[in-house]
Amino acid sequence: MAEGDAATPHVHDVIIVGAGPCGLAVAARLCEGMPAANFTDEEHQRYHWIRKNKHQASVKNYRNGNETRRANTGFKQPDFLVLDATADRWMAKWDRLFKTFDISHLRSPMFFHIDPAERDGLLGYTYSHDRERELTEIRGCVGKEVSKYQRKKRIKSGRQPKNEPTVDERDRQDYFVPSTPLFASHCGCLVDRYSLRSNMIRNENVLDIAYDYVDDLSQSTKLFTITTGKATHYAKTVVLALGGNAPSLPATVPSEAAAAITHAMQIKEMPSAPVRAKIANKKSTNIVIVGGGLTSAQLADLAVRRGVGKVYLLMRGPLKVKPFDVGLEWVGKFRNFEQAAFWTAEDHEERWQKIMGARNGGSITPPYRKVLEKHIAKGKVELLLYTTIAEKQWDAASSVWSVSLSTTSRSSPVSAAASDSSSATDDDELPTRCRVLPPVDHIYLATGVACTLDGVPCLQTLRDTHPVQSCGGLPCITDDMAWRQDVPLYITGRLAALQLGPGGGNLIGARTGAERVSWAVQDFLREEEKEGGGAGGTGTFNFLTGRCSRFEALSCDCDE
Known part of the structure; x- marks a missing residue:
């Protein structure tokens, strides 16, 4: 996308912050004129035929015999730019984490994808390319x-x-899960379909977002000024498609031990180089993994497969096992009921409670429970439920941790069966027992990351000039996914959970959020175009397909 010269900076229609699944979903949806959410299969066939043949026929005037080519009825795509802090390509952080964790299959079912054109887009892509062998049944x-x-x-x-x-x-x-290469290929197909491989993605970290008048560009309409570490960009609308906040380590970690304790989101190699060196020298190795979600199980399995002698997997609560990170009632045939109850909640606090209840902390899938049970039976993994780290000390001389654990006596620490956390009592009323682990070479924190407004520093200026309420750390955005009615900054992903529901951070949330955000962005740009005297690019197409009133065409000047 052209940036213009230094005297007249270019103003984009849309700037998307984030090139992950949510950002790609928004970009694809903005380029799709006939989304699956708006049309039936029969309408899709009809409209695709119209678009395919729109330039292949001429209109002949029966009075004078003159032939004229049909007017262009193409869908007008907005001019947008994508900013991502990881790389200048789509899904860079997603691909890095999946490669680091050696994840073979996604957790999401086949209808959790980001194709805006078809509800069964991923399933259709799989069978059209004869890759059904890459599916695993849930x-x-x-x-x-x-x-x-x-x-x-x-x-x-x-x-x-x-x-x-x-x-x-x-x-x-x-209810099959796609392999990681299959899903990556499908995302690449979307990038190619909508021509999203150009230089529209910039590897720039957004530092500040301001919304105000810009004297050199517009004195009557407010614009967004996006400041990054490399440049300044301007846009009419902005879409925030961010993931969680930046991960953080405990404040008690000494600086000399920082290399021996790693958050899962910051892992570059598994296991670390010192641990690999010990494995190569046939020395005893022990690592600790903290967390009760799927990532902790994946890291434990990966560590065992790569030669780590003993893995201590710590969970502060019970081991919860379920196919998805939200309950089946939010995924299966009754999901419309749950979503309707969510959207009709009286206030944001009630929605927040529904989100917390639906997610209910971290969980692992049934296949990974079997994997853990095999490692536990072989003595490679020790699963410690209701356990936390009471104390940890770093021995600089031997480069190992001394770790003391505290376990509440609720259940057997080595049991891999799922427990019901609803029957638990207050931790202070339960007996605890302490234990000191053998020297630990590395500690991994698979505790997830928070997603709050306070963790997005680039929004601080906007929060000062255009404040919004928050609930549970999440912004109380409008039904149109906007920051405020007078601020066309739209939010999708985990930060928009108060509008999207418990699945806001999943692929289904990315697709739903992209649909709602794109509707709002297109409406905003359309209204601005009308105020500026511009002509819409979809009027002829709407006339041919009967989407709007055909009497609108009578306002056009026609030659006799």
């Missing part, structure tokens, strides 16, 4: 439904009714 979700007659018969016979499946057989094809 077991325990799909099953045959029990009829009302069968249910009554079981009750009359005295048999205990079985738990019915959350998803019926008709949707079985959706």
Whole structure:
């Protein structure tokens, strides 16, 4: 995208901050004129035919015999720029983390993707490229439904009714997880389809976002001024497509031990170089992994596969096992009910409580529970539930940690069965026992990252000039995903969870957020174009497809 000369800086229609899944979803949706959320399959076929043949026919005037080419009915794409702090390409941080953790398959089902054109875009891509072998079934979700007659018969016979499946057989094809290369290929397909490989992505860290009048560019309309470490950019609208906040280490870690304790989001190699050197020299190695989510299980498995002698996996609560990071009721056939209850909540506090209840902390998938059980049986992994680090000291001479643990006596620390955290009592009322681990070579913190307004420093100026309320650290944005009604800064991803729900940070949240944000951005740009006297680029297409009133065409001047 052209930036203009130094005298007249270029003003973009949209600047997207973040080139991850949420940013790519927004960019693709802004370039898609016929999104799946707006059209049926039959309408898609009809409109695609119109677009395909719009330049292949001429219109002949029956009075004078003159032929004229049809007017261009193409969809007008906005001029946008993408800023990302990691790299100048799409999905750079996503790809790095998946490669670092050696993740073979995603956790999300097939209908969790970012293709704006088709609801089954990922599934269709898989079969059209003969890559169905790269799918793995999510077991325990799909099953045959029990009829009302069968249910009554079981009750009359005295048999205990079985738990019915959350998803019926008709949707079985959706409940597979794609491989990491398959999903990456599908994202690359979207980038190629919408021509998103140009120089529209800049590797720049956004430092500040301001919204005000810019004398040299516009004295009647406010613009966004985005300041990065390399340049200053201007835009009519901004889309924040950020992930979580920057990870942080405990303040008690001495500087000389910083290389021996790592947050999962900052891992560059697994295990670390000193641990690999010990493994190569056939020395004993021990590492500690803290966290109760899927990342902790993935790191434990990866460490064992790469030669670490002993992994101590610490969880401060029970081991929770479920297919997705939200409950099946938010994914299966009843998800519309849960979403409706979420959107009709009386206030943001109620929505926040629903989000916390739906996510309910970290969890692992059933396949990874089996992996952990195998490692536990071999003595490679020790799973310590309801356990925290009471004290840790760094021995600079031997370059190892001395770690003391504190475990509450709720359950067996080596049990890999899922526990019900709802029956837990106050930690202060439970007996605890202490334990000192053998010398630990490295500590990994797979504790996740927070997502709050305070963790986004580039928004501080905007918060000072255009303050908004927050709940649970999240901004209380409008129903149009805007910062405020008078500020066209739109938010998607985890930071927009109060509008998107518990899945706001997932792929389904990325797609839903992109749809809602794109509608708002296009409406804003359309209104601005009308005020500026510009002509819309979609009027002819709407006339041909019957999307709007055809009487609007009568206002045009026609030659007799």
